Amino acid sequence: MQVTVTVNDTEYTREVEPRLLLIHFLRDELGLTGSHWGCDTSNCGACVVWLDGTPVKSCTVLAVMADGRAVRTVEGLERGGQLDPVQQGFMECHGLQCGFCTPGMMMTARWLLDRNPDPTEAEIREAISGQICRCTGYENIVRSVRWAAGHSAPEATEATEVTA
Amino acid sequence: MTATEQHGAPAAFGPMRRKEDARFVRGRGSYVDDIVLPGMLHGAVLRSPHAHARITSIDTAAAEAHPKVKAVITGQTLAGLNLAWMPTLSNDTQAVLATDKVRFQGQEVAFVVAEDRYSARDALELIEVDYEALPAVVDARRALDADAPVIRDDVDGRTDNHIFDWETGAAARTEEVFRDAEVTVAEDILYPRVHPAPLETCGAVADFDKVTGKLTVWETTQAPHAHRTLYAIVAGLPEHKIRVISPDIGGGFGGKVGIYPGYVCAVVGSIVTGKPVKWVEDRSENLMSTAFARDFHMRGEVAASRDGRIRAVRVSVLADHGAFNGTAQPTKYPAGFFGVFTGSYDLEAADCKVTGVYTNKAPGGVAYACSFRITEAVYLVERMVDVLAYRLGMDPAELRMRNLLRPDQFPYSSQTGWVYDSGDYQRQLALAMELAGYQELRAEQRERRERGELMGIGVSFFTEAVGAGPRKHMDILGLGMADGADLQMHPTGKAVLRISVQTQGQGHETTFAQIVANELGIPADDVEVVHGDTDSTPFGLGTYGSRSTPVSGAATAVVARKVRERARIVASAMLEVSPDDLEWDGARWFVRGDPDQGKTIPEIAFAAHSSLELPDGVEGHLDAQTVYNPPSLTYPSGAYICVVEVDPGTGGVKLRRLVAVDDCGVRINPMIVEGQVHGGLADGVGMALMQVIAFDSDGNCLGGSFMDYLLPTAMECPSWELGETVTPSPHHPIGAKGVGESATVGSPPAVVNAVIDALRPYGVRHADMPLTPAQIWRTIQGRPFRTDLAIT
Numbered sequence: 001m002q003v004t005v006t007v008n009d010t011e012y013t014r015e016v017e018p019r020l021l022l023i024h025f026l027r028d029e030l031g032l033t034g035s036h037w038g039c040d041t042s043n044c045g046a047c048v049v050w051l052d053g054t055p056v057k058s059c060t061v062l063a064v065m066a067d068g069r070a071v072r073t074v075e076g077l078e079r080g081g082q083l084d085p086v087q088q089g090f091m092e093c094h095g096l097q098c099g100f101c102t103p104g105m106m107m108t109a110r111w112l113l114d115r116n117p118d119p120t121e122a123e124i125r126e127a128i129s130g131q132i133c134r135c136t137g138y139e140n141i142v143r144s145v146r147w148a149a150g151h152s153a154p155e156a157t158e159a160t161e162v163t164a
Numbered sequence: 165m166t167a168t169e170q171h172g173a174p175a176a177f178g179p180m181r182r183k184e185d186a187r188f189v190r191g192r193g194s195y196v197d198d199i200v201l202p203g204m205l206h207g208a209v210l211r212s213p214h215a216h217a218r219i220t221s222i223d224t225a226a227a228e229a230h231p232k233v234k235a236v237i238t239g240q241t242l243a244g245l246n247l248a249w250m251p252t253l254s255n256d257t258q259a260v261l262a263t264d265k266v267r268f269q270g271q272e273v274a275f276v277v278a279e280d281r282y283s284a285r286d287a288l289e290l291i292e293v294d295y296e297a298l299p300a301v302v303d304a305r306r307a308l309d310a311d312a313p314v315i316r317d318d319v320d321g322r323t324d325n326h327i328f329d330w331e332t333g334a335a336a337r338t339e340e341v342f343r344d345a346e347v348t349v350a351e352d353i354l355y356p357r358v359h360p361a362p363l364e365t366c367g368a369v370a371d372f373d374k375v376t377g378k379l380t381v382w383e384t385t386q387a388p389h390a391h392r393t394l395y396a397i398v399a400g401l402p403e404h405k406i407r408v409i410s411p412d413i414g415g416g417f418g419g420k421v422g423i424y425p426g427y428v429c430a431v432v433g434s435i436v437t438g439k440p441v442k443w444v445e446d447r448s449e450n451l452m453s454t455a456f457a458r459d460f461h462m463r464g465e466v467a468a469s470r471d472g473r474i475r476a477v478r479v480s481v482l483a484d485h486g487a488f489n490g491t492a493q494p495t496k497y498p499a500g501f502f503g504v505f506t507g508s509y510d511l512e513a514a515d516c517k518v519t520g521v522y523t524n525k526a527p528g529g530v531a532y533a534c535s536f537r538i539t540e541a542v543y544l545v546e547r548m549v550d551v552l553a554y555r556l557g558m559d560p561a562e563l564r565m566r567n568l569l570r571p572d573q574f575p576y577s578s579q580t581g582w583v584y585d586s587g588d589y590q591r592q593l594a595l596a597m598e599l600a601g602y603q604e605l606r607a608e609q610r611e612r613r614e615r616g617e618l619m620g621i622g623v624s625f626f627t628e629a630v631g632a633g634p635r636k637h638m639d640i641l642g643l644g645m646a647d648g649a650d651l652q653m654h655p656t657g658k659a660v661l662r663i664s665v666q667t668q669g670q671g672h673e674t675t676f677a678q679i680v681a682n683e684l685g686i687p688a689d690d691v692e693v694v695h696g697d698t699d700s701t702p703f704g705l706g707t708y709g710s711r712s713t714p715v716s717g718a719a720t721a722v723v724a725r726k727v728r729e730r731a732r733i734v735a736s737a738m739l740e741v742s743p744d745d746l747e748w749d750g751a752r753w754f755v756r757g758d759p760d761q762g763k764t765i766p767e768i769a770f771a772a773h774s775s776l777e778l779p780d781g782v783e784g785h786l787d788a789q790t791v792y793n794p795p796s797l798t799y800p801s802g803a804y805i806c807v808v809e810v811d812p813g814t815g816g817v818k819l820r821r822l823v824a825v826d827d828c829g830v831r832i833n834p835m836i837v838e839g840q841v842h843g844g845l846a847d848g849v850g851m852a853l854m855q856v857i858a859f860d861s862d863g864n865c866l867g868g869s870f871m872d873y874l875l876p877t878a879m880e881c882p883s884w885e886l887g888e889t890v891t892p893s894p895h896h897p898i899g900a901k902g903v904g905e906s907a908t909v910g911s912p913p914a915v916v917n918a919v920i921d922a923l924r925p926y927g928v929r930h931a932d933m934p935l936t937p938a939q940i941w942r943t944i945q946g947r948p949f950r951t952d953l954a955i956t
Contacts, residue, residue: 017282024281033198034191036414038363039447043870046363074191087189091181094839098669099188100363100414106189125878132870134363134415135669137842138878 003067007032008076016063022056023047025063026073034074034103038132045131048104049073055111057130074103077110085151086110086144095144097135104131109145118149176681176688179835182674183689184667193412196367197444199382204369205234207433207443208284209426210274210291211453212266215302215524215863216313217295219262219273226290227276232283234437236291237275237429239263247432249318250398253422253640254498256327256489257318258527260425266295267315267487268526269865270452275429277441300524300863301325303953304461304484307521315487315522327489327520332503332580333478338515341476345467349555353547354932355540356952357459357484357525357857359451359867360532361875362668364414366454367444370430374438380407383427386416387706389664390643392698394423399431410696416668417847418531419455421492421708448868455492455528456857459484459952460502460540464548472558474509474567479544481518484525491529492708493536494638494645500530500537501629503580507545508589508627508801509567514579524863533844533908535628536709542626546913547930550622550920554929560917561602561623561805565593568625575894582629584799585901586891587827593625596803596825599887605807613925618810620922624913625804629797630902631714632705636793640705646793647711648702649719651680651727653786655773657766659684659691661723664704665716666696670904671836672712676720678832679898683724684731684765685751702789710800710902713832714893719792721897726788731768734786737778738763738771798893798901800828804914810922815940817853817919819880822911825887828903829896837903838886844907845884850876851908852915856934860954 004013007030014029026032026049037059038046047058050072051065077084086109089095096102105128112119112127119127124145125138133141187193224236239261242248249257262273274291278284299313306312307325316322342348369382379401385391388408396403413420426443433441445454461482467475483499485491493500499518506514530536549567553560568589569576576584597603605621612619635644650662661680665672677691694700704716728748735753736743739761746753754762763771765786772778772786807821822845831837854874857867867873892899912933919935920928923943931943932951942948 019282027197028281031200032191033195034193036195036364037197038365039870041447041869041871044363044447074189078190083189090189091185094182094835096185096188096669097671097839097843098363098413098415099184099193100195102188103191121883129877129879132363132875132877133843134361134417134847134875135843136839137844137846137884138881139842139884140839142878142883 001064003064005066006070008072018064020063022058022061022063022066026058032073032075036100036103038100043132045104046101048107048131050107050111055108074106077106084110085148086113088151089144089147093140093144093147095136095140101131101133105133105141109148113149176678177832180674180678180688180833182671183677184671184673195364195412195414196369196382196384199369199411201369201371201440204440204442205277205279205437206281206284207275207277207430207441208281208288209272209429209449210288211449212262212269212271212273214266214295214297215269215300216267216298216315218265218298220294220296222274223292224274227287230283230287230290232279233276233287234279235277235433237261237432237436242432247399247428250423250428251641252488252490252527253492254489255495255641258488258490260428264318268524269863270449270526272425275433277433277437302524302859302861302863304482304521304523307523315524325522327485327522328498330498330518331516333515334513335515338476338478338513341513342465342467342478345475346470347468347555348465349551350463350465351548351551351930353462353464353544353930354952355458355460355462355543356933357456358532358851358855359456359857359873360417360419361451361873362415362417362419365445365447365450366420366424366426368427368430369440369442370434371440372431372434378405378407379431380409381427381431382409382411384413384420385410386420386666386668386708388666388696388698389703390640390705391423393643407699410666413668417533418457418708420668421531422455422490424454447870451857451873452865452868453526455490455531456486456526457528457532457534458540462544464544466548466552468552472556472563472566474511474552476511476513477506477545477548479505479516483518483520484523485520485529486523486525486527488527489520490527492640493530494632494640496637497536501535502537502541504538504582504627504629505541505545506578506580507542508569508625510569510573511579525859533847533905535630535905535909538628539909542909543913546624546626547916550917551929561593561597564623564625565590568593583796584627585796585893585895587627587799587801588889588891589625589801592801592825592827592889593803595887595889596805596823599825599885600805600821600823602805618812618922620808620810620918622806622914622916622918622921624910624917626910627799627801628710628906628909629799630710631794631798632709632711633794634796643705645705646791647704647715647719648789648791649716649723650702650789651723651787653727653769655770657686657690657769659686660694661691661720662694662701663716663720664702665707665712668707670707670712671833675832675836676717679717679720680724683721684728686765710904713900714798714896714902715792715794717900718794718897719790722792723788723790726790727786730786730788731765733779733782734768734772735763737776738768795895798829798896800826800901800903800906802826802906802910804910806914806918808918808922810919810940812944815937815944817935817940819849819882821882821885822914823885824907824910825889826903826906827889827891828906829892829901830890830899832900840904841886841907842884844905845911846876846881847908848911849881849915852912852933852935854934854936856951858952858954866954
């Protein structure tokens with residue numbers, strides 16, 4: 001089947017098997033290996049990307065379901081050469097160790113902050129509760145998201161310097 | 165960045181943002197499954213649905229006829245290459261692909277190589293295997309029964325499932341103390357089978373170049389050099405023609421130490437097809453077939469005086485090693501470092517017997533941040549101390565405080581022969597109690613118990629022994645546990661450090677640069693750390709058992725000091741003084757008595773590459789190499805306090821607080837240390853409350869997906885509360901001790917002790933992990949169940 005998907009503002013048209021998972025479409029067809037595959041069962045969230053602005057677990061979405069829709073992945077977090085505050089926050093607060101869950105965590109965090117710019121610790125924990133990190137014990141992920149909450153997204157701050 | 169200054173140079177130790185994060189936050193890490201080579205094929209493994217069955221036939225014709233299949237490999241194919249079996253890290257053998265029988269559910273039976281990963285999976289469905297099912301040995305406690313089926317009948321003359329007996333301590337002396345003791349307690353304690361479940365599963369990309377004869381394998385491995393040597397030994401390939409690359413690794417926790425059949429199959433697949441072959445297992449394959457951890461069935465006994473003096477500890481252990489003895493541990497230690505079961509206490513005697521058995525379960529045995537079975541040892545002794553406290557009616561913190569080793573007893577030789585290097589245990593426990601508000605918590609508990617509420621406070625204190633070797637005592641398959649480091653100084657003063665250990669998230673690219681920076685007075689940003697590629701790093705045994713900082717960290721400091729000494733000679737030529745007249749101030753060699761006359765490492769590095777005339781016998785350049793053979797292990801310690809609430813209606817546990825005071829000696833990067841402690845605490849909570857790989861009576865794995873094998877999320881974890889004491893290791897060049905596994909070792913007993921303490925109104929003295937709502941409910945009813953078997 002032919003699908004046309006806009007990924008990180010670029011339109012891609014590919015011939016795919018109907019059963020191809022979105023995560024494999026992104027990784028194997030488009031070479032966007034930032035999103036990871038971790039469990040098959042929608043439990044770990046290493047594969048979280050946005051589909052039309054909403055986080056989905058791309059291991060349980062078919063590529064054909066993304067036809068005509070917009071996907072945003074970790075590779076699309078950086079805007080205008082500037083890191084998203086979420087990316088900066090994860091670096092500042094040691095929000096990652098092995099880095100495997102990080103892209104999915106950051107996509108959920110950006111989605112949360114877009115809707116709730118000043119989330120509590122409990123709200124952050126609930127937002128990432130469908131995702132697993134095996135390294136950090138979640139503490140520094142929560143701190144990273146809190147750090148990002150205190151720093152505006154690049155679209156809003158292109159004229160001002162985001163300081164670490 | 166740290167703001168403190170030391171000897172006029174930026175202090176290199178302190179919290180520093182990680183160098184590796186720049187690629188990870190952009191999605192530009194390079195994990196095994198991210199690697200794509202031209203013409204690359206994809207492999208998939210057919211696995212056994214049975215725990216124990218004889219293979220009567222395998223028909224691969226339909227799979228081979230699949231238009232996208234390039235090769236189908238079976239045990240028979242491998243037998244022709246003498247590769248059907250491979251040695252394990254414990255001098256046993258393991259089937260790469262089964263030829264005679266399958267011995268656990270999920271065992272590798274055939275390997276398909278196809279043009280894409282979906283086709284490879286499709287073709288697995290086309291392979292027909294006829295099995296004759298055999299009774300399975302599921303319960304380790306029945307493995308030595310006279311009528312138990314013999315699992316390893318591949319070995320001539322084997323008539324039972326016994327692997328080894330191992331003993332440490334002094335049985336007769338211990339028996340004397342027990343006979344004489346005022347109080348003795350005993351308890352059966354299970355540390356059930358768990359799986360480390362790194363978020364990235366295992367995988368490999370093998371690329372055999374027929375023209376050059378060179379094999380390159382990208383692997384999810386924590387020990388690339390050991391793997392290279394093993395491939396040379398097993399496959400008969402010349403070692404200089406093998407390159408093992410461990411790229412970015414998505415967590416290891418001990419599960420990526422050994423060689424798995426899938427890696428070997430990918431290599432064979434590449435040799436057979438002449439193309440690169442990628443194999444990446446799925447989550448079920450990971451949980452069902454790669455290295456499990458624990459599975460120790462223990463009986464602990466403690467002898468004590470009535471006033472709470474712990475006199476002796478005796479332990480007998482039945483160790484379930486699965487179908488192949490594949491534990492990754494130093495050869496002379498079949499039960500790992502379980503010998504530290506004497507804990508952090510000054511005992512009169514100790515004795516331990518361990519028996520290892522085969523069962524129809526996945527092989528492995530030492531994995532999951534256990535520091536070679538120290539996790540099990542600490543859980544045993546810290547549970548037993550609480551059992552004793554219960555018996556004596558003493559506060560568990562007070563009982564520990566009374567028995568902990570005192571600072572003046574170090575170095576301390578334990579009753580089982582381990583020499584603890586340093587510690588300040590009472591101060592550490594006192595700090596944890598202060599941070600927790602221990603007395604206030606006990607007061608709150610009394611009030612709440614009067615109201616019928618279940619609140620528990622758990623204490624644990626642990627000492628680890630980490631950083632294997634020395635190589636005289638510690639080797640894996642004859643390879644001594646010592647690690648190399650090479651330091652190259654460029655003319656402009658920038659450095660490249662090459663190390664043998666490999667990071668799976670520990671941040672070596674940052675901390676090891678900080679060690680060099682500290683020794684040479686250059687910025688850590690000027691030090692590039694190369695690791696994970698056997699073609700560009702010195703030999704060493706790899707990262708596991710918390711050994712990177714104790715061994716390779718030491719190697720790094722030593723090689724940097726070698727560079728510094730070479731620089732001293734060059735500086736003496738530059739300054740036209742004797743090397744003996746130079747002093748090091750942390751950033752420069754300067755002339756004693758004339759501090760204005762001095763040279764920094766970058767200045768000296770350029771001179772060392774210049775036309776400067778050097779003293780006779782000095783070769784020029786500053787590069788140096790070393791191999792560090794640790795004189796002893798390092799002994800980090802921890803005092804942990806956990807607070808829980810238990811719902812008597814549901815058996816559900818709410819983890820309210822977890823306080824962890826760790827002492828890992830000098831901290832190179834406290835931010836990274838704390839991060840590792842956080843992760844270990846979450847792991848411990850998972851093991852105590854949620855995680856178990858159990859089996860039904862047919863040997864079916866009941867923890868084969870994340871739907872069944874529950875891992876803690878952000879909702880189950882509280883905000884961790886950390887503290888620290890610093891007791892440097894006296895024999896480590898920078899006073900550091902390993903810490904990567906400390907919290908995984910220390911937190912399960914703290915959490916379990918807290919839950920059991922909460923259940924005290926019901927007279928509960930012990931229940932086995934994981935303390936799920938079902939297990940707690942049944943325990944309250946007086947009917948706790950075997951968590952390693954299907955609930956009946």
